[in-house]
Amino acid sequence: MYPHQTERLDGVLEAFGxxxxxxxxxxDVAYLTGFWSLSHAVFDAEILAVYSKAGTALVIPTI
Known part of the structure; x- marks a missing residue:
C-alpha cells in the first residue's frame, strides 16, 4: 500500500471514530492489499480485507 493510501484510510478511521x-x-480488497483474486468469481467465495492502524489482514475462506 502506498503512503497516500495509508494517510487517506487513517483519516477515514479518525473521521468516523x-x-x-x-x-x-x-x-476494495485489491485496494487495501494489492491482492487481486478471481476466486470470488470462480468459487463464489467471499474474500475480505481488514485495515487498521496496526496493519492490514487478508481473509480468505477455505475452498
Missing part, C-alpha cells in the same frame, strides 16, 4: 475498516468488494 472507528478502529478498523472491512473491505468486501473485490476492488
Amino acid at each position: 472507528v478502529d478498523a475498516l472491512v473491505a468486501t468488494s473485490p476492488a
